[in-house]
Amino acid sequence: MLTFARVRALAIIAVLVLGALIAVLVALTRDDGLVTADHTSCPDDGVVANLELADPREIRINVYNATDQSGLASQVGEAFANRDFEVVEQGEDPRDTDGAGVAVLRYGPQAVGAAHVLQAYFLNTATFEFDLEREDDVVDVVLGNGYRQLATPTEVRLSIAALGSPVPPPGTCVAT
Known part of the structure; x- marks a missing residue:
């Protein structure tokens, strides 16, 4: 039989695991650190x-x-x-x-x-x-x-x- 304390603990753990998964997915899919400029972005004298x-x-x-x-x-x-x-x-x-x-x-x-x-x-x-x-x-x-x-x-x-x-x-x- 689940007590209220155990249900609350399981809910907190589920939220933490879900938050961790979201953080990992965001970190893996972000590419902000990559330079994406090309030759067309060069100034004329660049x-x-x-x-x-x-x-x-x-x-x-x-x-x-x-x-x-x-x-x-x-x-x-x-x-x-x-x-x-x-x-x-x-x-x-x-x-x-x-x-x-x-x-x-x-x-x-x-x-x-x-x-x-x-x-x-x-x-x-x-x-x-x-x-x-x-x-x-x-x-x-x-x-x-x-x-x-x-x-x-x-x-x-x-x-x-x-x-x-x-x-x-x-x-x-x-x-x-």
């Missing part, structure tokens, strides 16, 4: 940016050393290569950056998403340097005096989650 978070096998990088530590670019370049990145060049920084900070990521419109992924390998502490005129899809990774090591795979995943989706830099629009 440059199309690639915001795709690429797999490391699809990311091309140059690794440059802006510190006094000899061989750092080749050491970090090898670490990136072991993580499936395509390392195009490595050596001393051609722009002679002062070496401050952990790292500087230099990139153009075709590598916005790639730079976003690389930021996670520096635990979101690298400085972005976007160049609207750059036409290649390579990201220059300039190592600074604050660099200690690349993030672990788990730290990278957590950093990417913390960063969220890349935002088109000023003067660009979204590639479809």
Whole structure:
């Protein structure tokens, strides 16, 4: 025999389960976080940016050393290569950056998403340097005096989650 207290408890549990199911369905069907702009939404002087978070096998990088530590670019370049990145060049920084900070990521419109992924390998502490005129899809990774090591795979995943989706830099629009 059901008492009033048991009926009330079952009703409350049923309401909570129903609310949880609705919340899950709403979360699964929402797509507010997706960028839906296309080329037609670009201003006349806008440059199309690639915001795709690429797999490391699809990311091309140059690794440059802006510190006094000899061989750092080749050491970090090898670490990136072991993580499936395509390392195009490595050596001393051609722009002679002062070496401050952990790292500087230099990139153009075709590598916005790639730079976003690389930021996670520096635990979101690298400085972005976007160049609207750059036409290649390579990201220059300039190592600074604050660099200690690349993030672990788990730290990278957590950093990417913390960063969220890349935002088109000023003067660009979204590639479809």
